[in-house]
Amino acid sequence: MKTEKQQTAVEWLINILRNKHGLSIDLYSEFNQAKEMEKEQIIEAWNIRAKIDGVLTYTDNRTAEQYYNETFNKSINNKG
Numbered sequence: 541m542k543t544e545k546q547q548t549a550v551e552w553l554i555n556i557l558r559n560k561h562g563l564s565i566d567l568y569s570e571f572n573q574a575k576e577m578e579k580e581q582i583i584e585a586w587n588i589r590a591k592i593d594g595v596l597t598y599t600d601n602r603t604a605e606q607y608y609n610e611t612f613n614k615s616i617n618n619k620g
Contacts, residue, residue: 548582548612550574582608 547555554571557563586604602610 545613546611548575548578550578551612579608579612582612 550571554563583604586607590604
């Protein structure tokens with residue numbers, strides 16, 4: 541079963557700036573830096589959740605990196 545990737549807040553902003561406001565300046569490196577920061581925050585939150593849930597009750601055995609990649613990993617060059 542294929543699930544559609546979710547959009548992070550940074551990806552949403554990039555799409556708004558490109559599609560609705562015709563972003564014409566190149567902010568690629570700044571967007572990548574923001575996406576990397578956001579990725580680190582998502583992974584940190586996942587790891588905190590895992591620690592809170594504990595080993596015995598934690599049923600999702602994916603790593604934080606796997607969760608991020610399966611849920612959010614899209615290139616900022618992809619539109620929509």
